[in-house]
Amino acid sequence: MIRIEDTLKLLKEHQPDADEMLVRRAYIFSARVHQGQLRKSGEPYLIHPVEVSYIVASLGLDAPSVAAALLHDTVEDTVTTIEEIEETFGKDVAFMVSGLTKIAKINFKSAEEAQAENFRRLLLAMVQDLRVILVKLADRLHNMRTMQYMPPEKQQRISRETLDIYAPLANRLGIAWIKTELEDLCFKYLYPEEYHNLAAQIAKTRAERESFIARVVDQVKGALEKQGLTAEVTGRPKHLWSIYQKMRSHHSLNNLYDIHAFRIIVDSPEKCYAALGYVHSLWKPIPGRFKDYIATPKENGYQSLHTSVIGPEHERIELQIRTQQMHDVACYGVAAHWNYKEAQYGRNSSPIYQNLQNSIMEVVKGGITGKDVADDLFKNQVFVFTPQGDVMQGLPEGATVLDFAYTIHTDLGHECTGARIDGVQVPIRTKLETGQYVEILRTPGSKPKADWLKFVVTNRAKAKIRAYLRQEDNARSEQLGIEKLDRELKRYGLNLNKMRKTGQLDECAKKGKFKSPHELFLAIGYEKVRLETILDLFLPEEVKREQLEAAQQEKESELERLKKVDLAKPAASTGGRTGVIVDGLEGIACHFPRCCSPVHGDPIVGFVSAGQCVTIHRLDCPQVANYDNGRKVDVRWEEDGQVHQSQVRVRVLGKDAPGLLASMSQALYDAGVNISGVSCRTTPERDSINIFTLLITDIEQLTQAMKLLKRIDGISTVERLNN
Ligand code: MN
Numbered sequence: 001m002i003r004i005e006d007t008l009k010l011l012k013e014h015q016p017d018a019d020e021m022l023v024r025r026a027y028i029f030s031a032r033v034h035q036g037q038l039r040k041s042g043e044p045y046l047i048h049p050v051e052v053s054y055i056v057a058s059l060g061l062d063a064p065s066v067a068a069a070l071l072h073d074t075v076e077d078t079v080t081t082i083e084e085i086e087e088t089f090g091k092d093v094a095f096m097v098s099g100l101t102k103i104a105k106i107n108f109k110s111a112e113e114a115q116a117e118n119f120r121r122l123l124l125a126m127v128q129d130l131r132v133i134l135v136k137l138a139d140r141l142h143n144m145r146t147m148q149y150m151p152p153e154k155q156q157r158i159s160r161e162t163l164d165i166y167a168p169l170a171n172r173l174g175i176a177w178i179k180t181e182l183e184d185l186c187f188k189y190l191y192p193e194e195y196h197n198l199a200a201q202i203a204k205t206r207a208e209r210e211s212f213i214a215r216v217v218d219q220v221k222g223a224l225e226k227q228g229l230t231a232e233v234t235g236r237p238k239h240l241w242s243i244y245q246k247m248r249s250h251h252s253l254n255n256l257y258d259i260h261a262f263r264i265i266v267d268s269p270e271k272c273y274a275a276l277g278y279v280h281s282l283w284k285p286i287p288g289r290f291k292d293y294i295a296t297p298k299e300n301g302y303q304s305l306h307t308s309v310i311g312p313e314h315e316r317i318e319l320q321i322r323t324q325q326m327h328d329v330a331c332y333g334v335a336a337h338w339n340y341k342e343a344q345y346g347r348n349s350s351p352i353y354q355n356l357q358n359s360i361m362e363v364v365k366g367g368i369t370g371k372d373v374a375d376d377l378f379k380n381q382v383f384v385f386t387p388q389g390d391v392m393q394g395l396p397e398g399a400t401v402l403d404f405a406y407t408i409h410t411d412l413g414h415e416c417t418g419a420r421i422d423g424v425q426v427p428i429r430t431k432l433e434t435g436q437y438v439e440i441l442r443t444p445g446s447k448p449k450a451d452w453l454k455f456v457v458t459n460r461a462k463a464k465i466r467a468y469l470r471q472e473d474n475a476r477s478e479q480l481g482i483e484k485l486d487r488e489l490k491r492y493g494l495n496l497n498k499m500r501k502t503g504q505l506d507e508c509a510k511k512g513k514f515k516s517p518h519e520l521f522l523a524i525g526y527e528k529v530r531l532e533t534i535l536d537l538f539l540p541e542e543v544k545r546e547q548l549e550a551a552q553q554e555k556e557s558e559l560e561r562l563k564k565v566d567l568a569k570p571a572a573s574t575g576g577r578t579g580v581i582v583d584g585l586e587g588i589a590c591h592f593p594r595c596c597s598p599v600h601g602d603p604i605v606g607f608v609s610a611g612q613c614v615t616i617h618r619l620d621c622p623q624v625a626n627y628d629n630g631r632k633v634d635v636r637w638e639e640d641g642q643v644h645q646s647q648v649r650v651r652v653l654g655k656d657a658p659g660l661l662a663s664m665s666q667a668l669y670d671a672g673v674n675i676s677g678v679s680c681r682t683t684p685e686r687d688s689i690n691i692f693t694l695l696i697t698d699i700e701q702l703t704q705a706m707k708l709l710k711r712i713d714g715i716s717t718v719e720r721l722n723n
Pocket of ligand 1: 073
């Protein structure tokens with residue numbers, strides 16, 4: 001069992017001036033908060049973080065990373081808060097623990113490819129600090145090592161995720177040993193039968209293979225020493241997963257010697273090439289298998305010479321030739337390049353680091369080819385969590401709370417009234433950022449508004465809002481259509497509801513070429529058809545015929561009556577001649593209503609009123625709008641007819657002065673106008689308000705009278721009243 005002292009020893013080996021106290025404090029803190037918790041194995045929980053811290057230290061990571069490893073499950077699994085971690089251990093540690101907590105909270109409901117793809121993207125988006133990924137890898141490695149205590153379903157799920165995501169990540173980060181160990185553990189849980197068969201097969205030939213390895217090592221070592229080259233030579237079988245992969249591509253395991261790799265470690269790059277030369281002069285190299293990763297390192301910084309030869313016993317063997325320093329890089333990967341002075345929150349300008357970021361990209365982009373495409377894909381996406389830790393598909397940059405609500409569920413979008421982001425309440429239009437926890441707030445019964453369309457960015461949200469608004473509008477119009485039609489039908493003694501039940505409604509709709517009554521109501525509601533056209537569909541033939549006849553009759557009798565009245569008895573009020581010519585109805589009686597009192601010369605219009613006469617209005621009289629245009633007749637003033645006198649009311653306003661009334665009377669007399677009534681009043685402010693009722697024969701007389709009134713001293717306004 002690993003103890004904290006083991007971790008500290010490793011840490012000190014890699015970094016003699018590391019902050020040991022920080023790690024000790026993290027250990028004590030973790031022990032305290034995890035106290036009483038047990039792992040599935042029944043062991044105290046604390047064993048897990050300590051094991052993880054040991055792996056992290058073995059990668060050569062710094063003291064804050066080791067502390068974060070010790071604390072990585074405290075926020076997720078205990079009452080500890082991230083604020084507490086920050087207060088106690090500082091920002092650097094808290095940043096990593098926070099990242100690890102977020103990754104831990106990610107839920108995957110299914111192991112579908114799409115989810116894994118999203119998970120890859122999410123990892124990239126969230127991990128601004130590579131150390132977080134390294135601690136996470138260590139965490140995953142220890143979990144995989146202790147998977148036997150987990151239920152089978154969980155073993156499968158976690159192994160699949162590890163094989164798809166974490167093993168490739170370890171590879172890209174250059175940490176070969178984590179990659180191979182993870183792969184073999186996944187192999188064991190995902191393909192148990194194949195794993196055990198292969199393991200048994202290899203175990204059976206173990207003694208034989210071990211002596212083979214020893215013989216080859218001796219031969220290589222001896223050959224190199226003969227040339228004056230001191231080298232460390234080791235051999236080992238390749239890991240099971242890679243053998244299994246090889247078997248699958250060759251369909252069988254026909255040569256057990258083909259599964260070994262030998263390593264030659266020398267003390268300078270020049271000697272690597274020298275060693276390669278001797279090896280190639282001894283044994284025949286297999287064409288196409290030589291790779292020079294010293295001249296062209298892998299993106300993760302890995303350097304070595306690789307070759308395959310037909311070896312001393314005519315077996316294929318693989319050889320890796322490297323220096324000790326190159327070997328360290330192969331073991332620690334990214335960690336070997338870490339510049340701790342420079343690295344703050346994962347920022348590091350070294351080219352290797354930049355390369356590593358690109359490497360992670362490759363893991364993350366998965367099946368997508370073309371780096372630009374991938375870059376684009378991630379740069380413009382936002383990943384957020386539900387309060388349960390579910391990850392939604394990436395949202396486009398600029399996506400708002402409302403977009404997120406619609407992504408989860410349409411109804412949630414419709415009733416969304418805000419959100420809590422990382423615990424803080426915000427309005428619906430708030431833009432989201434990757435890594436946030438978003439809890440949508442809904443108010444049942446609240447409805448989408450048209451102005452939401454101005455700020456949502458996802459097509460889904462836009463479509464859902466539009467659909468809702470259209471539906472609402474339709475419902476309103478349909479109701480309006482139903483009411484209008486119902487009202488009309490009632491006039492003919494028809495009942496819309498009854499017609500609906502008897503199926504008559506459907507028939508009528510079909511007759512009018514509407515897909516359904518619903519469409520018909522909409523057409524009425526939106527005023528796309530005339531109500532008469534619709535009524536035509538509904539009214540029975542006999543009703544229509546009757547209606548037509550009745551209308552015809554009414555018109556005829558009206559005309560009849562007009563003619564009779566006209567001829568028999570001219571209207572008494574005007575004594576026959578009125579000064580107005582009515583086209584087509586010569587000599588008919590005319591009536592001048594009080595509403596506008598037309599004066600000879602005013603623009604006028606006439607309407608045939610109920611039987612007796614034609615009512616004459618001024619063209620601008622407000623009453624005109626109330627008449628049926630069908631009753632309108634053309635009228636004009638008779639050139640020489642001055643028979644009719646109109647009563648016109650005129651209002652005169654001014655400042656009161658002695659003799660004002662006398663002056664006004666004089667002006668009207670001068671204009672030749674008779675006064676039939678007058679009302680005069682003076683306000684306490686000495687404003688004089690006078691209304692004259694005048695008998696006017698024509699418009700010129702009225703104009704003259706008003707002009708003279710206007711000339712009087714103190715008079716400010718003279719106006720003709722409408723009635
Ligand atoms: Mn853990």
